Amino acid sequence: MAELQTIRLHVNGQAHTCSVPPRLHLVDMLRDELGLKGSHLGCEHGVCGACTVEVEGLADFPDARALQDSFVKHNALQCGFCTPGMLLAARELIQHKPDATREEVREWMSGNYCRCTGYHAIVDAVCEVLAQRHQESAA
Amino acid sequence: MKSPEFDYIKVRSVEHALSLLASHGDETRVLAGGQSLLPALNMRLSEPSLLIDIGGIDALRGIQVTQNALRIGALTTHTDIENSALVAQHTPLLKLAVGHIAHRAIRNSGTWGGSIANADPAAEWPCCLLALDGTVIAQGPQGERRMAAADFFTGLYTTDLRDDEILLACDIPLAQRDDWFAFQELARRHGDYAIAGLAMHLHFAGPVVQSARLSWLGLNSTTLRSRQTEALLVGKPLDAVTLELVAASLREELDPIADLTNTGATKKHLATVLARRLLTQANATRQSVAT
Numbered sequence: 001m002a003e004l005q006t007i008r009l010h011v012n013g014q015a016h017t018c019s020v021p022p023r024l025h026l027v028d029m030l031r032d033e034l035g036l037k038g039s040h041l042g043c044e045h046g047v048c049g050a051c052t053v054e055v056e057g058l059a060d061f062p063d064a065r066a067l068q069d070s071f072v073k074h075n076a077l078q079c080g081f082c083t084p085g086m087l088l089a090a091r092e093l094i095q096h097k098p099d100a101t102r103e104e105v106r107e108w109m110s111g112n113y114c115r116c117t118g119y120h121a122i123v124d125a126v127c128e129v130l131a132q133r134h135q136e137s138a139a
Numbered sequence: 140m141k142s143p144e145f146d147y148i149k150v151r152s153v154e155h156a157l158s159l160l161a162s163h164g165d166e167t168r169v170l171a172g173g174q175s176l177l178p179a180l181n182m183r184l185s186e187p188s189l190l191i192d193i194g195g196i197d198a199l200r201g202i203q204v205t206q207n208a209l210r211i212g213a214l215t216t217h218t219d220i221e222n223s224a225l226v227a228q229h230t231p232l233l234k235l236a237v238g239h240i241a242h243r244a245i246r247n248s249g250t251w252g253g254s255i256a257n258a259d260p261a262a263e264w265p266c267c268l269l270a271l272d273g274t275v276i277a278q279g280p281q282g283e284r285r286m287a288a289a290d291f292f293t294g295l296y297t298t299d300l301r302d303d304e305i306l307l308a309c310d311i312p313l314a315q316r317d318d319w320f321a322f323q324e325l326a327r328r329h330g331d332y333a334i335a336g337l338a339m340h341l342h343f344a345g346p347v348v349q350s351a352r353l354s355w356l357g358l359n360s361t362t363l364r365s366r367q368t369e370a371l372l373v374g375k376p377l378d379a380v381t382l383e384l385v386a387a388s389l390r391e392e393l394d395p396i397a398d399l400t401n402t403g404a405t406k407k408h409l410a411t412v413l414a415r416r417l418l419t420q421a422n423a424t425r426q427s428v429a430t
Contacts, residue, residue, distance in 0.1 A: 002144040002145055002146050002147075003146055005147060021144060022144075022145055022146060022147035022190065023141065023142045023143070023144055023145060023180075044140060044141070044178075044181050045177075045178035045181050045182060046174060046177070046178050046241075046244075046245055049242070049244055052244060089243065089244065092243070107238070107329065108243055110242050110329055110330050111241065111242020111243055111244050111245060111330065112242075112244075
């Protein structure tokens with residue numbers, strides 16, 4: 001039995017102290033210990049991107065809100081399993097590459113798998129938010 | 140799947156890491172960005188009893204220009220390299236290659252030193268380090284040791300790094316005028332393991348190649364150079380005749396191993412495709428420099 005480690009973490013503004021086995025993944029900790037089921041666990045070896053944390057904390061940010069609205073508008077989700085990871089990846093994109101082309105959006109989002117939509121709707125949704133933000137900053 | 144149980148120690152100094160390596164021997168694995176090690180644990184390909192997390196040793200992070208080299212610290216992430224102006228200026232090959240490494244989330248965590256020490260035959264950084272004739276710097280109980288990239292990668296996931304050593308950084312010679320670099324790989328989907336990849340470093344005298352390094356990934360159990368073909372390129376312009384000679388030489392020199400979906404013959408053919416593409420590109424660039 002591995003020795004438990006005491007960790008302190010802040011999740012969405014709340015402090016927590018927990019004793020955990022070293023092999024416990026952050027996403028399992030969030031889901032099973034803290035009851036935050038928004039982050040999903042897919043492949044468990046870094047291929048599908050579903051486990052990107054932490055979507056519950058996003059709703060207060062305008063850029064994340066805009067992405068969520070755009071995903072709904074464009075039907076960029078069906079079962080929704082990949083959506084938390086998609087939103088977090090997309091948010092990093094609009095923060096770091098506000099001038100991304102459609103091709104760059106596709107490349108950036110390529111680490112997140114979706115088995116429902118065929119991706120076009122997701123790329124449409126992200127591109128629309130990029131275009132909106134350009135219009136806003138021009139106005 | 141979940142990984143087997145292991146103990147975990149986060150060290151704050153190289154000395155602490157070295158003492159743990161000395162006392163625990165081969166039951167340990169060094170954890171940096173974890174983008175190869177943690178999947179390997181989850182798939183139960185590796186069962187160390189102790190992970191030594193070196194992620195908190197800030198001295199191992201960062202990119203700087205030393206006297207005549209670019210020094211990349213072991214904990215520098217792929218994204219750090221992607222975003223670095225120093226890399227773009229002094230080692231442009233790395234800039235060309237970095238987009239081929241997996242996907243953004245993985246590039247945000249995965250490290251330069253982890254990739255070099257892991258020596259995956261399909262990984263980009265070992266192949267680039269070999270093409271750039273870089274040097275690996277490691278520290279062990281006896282002090283620091285420098286190893287040329289040409290001697291470092293010895294086999295499948297195997298390097299000259301000893302069990303009691305930690306990789307500190309790599310030194311890469313600064314790009315010179317009349318150097319030319321290119322990187323390309325062929326994969327079924329972008330970000331997948333490449334079927335074949337080529338890092339090329341040419342040095343020109345006018346339109347003529349003065350020196351050449353062709354470094355391959357994905358072909359054999361380790362990254363490797365095609366030295367016979369490199370020698371053939373020296374003193375030649377990159378015209379149609381040379382391209383045919385290069386393709387013939389590669390067919391003779393390379394001996395790729397089949398993977399799950401591609402035969403050795405397919406890989407050999409794809410290697411000649413990559414070489415033709417990059418040399419054609421090099422020639423076009425040199426022609427535009429000349430005119």
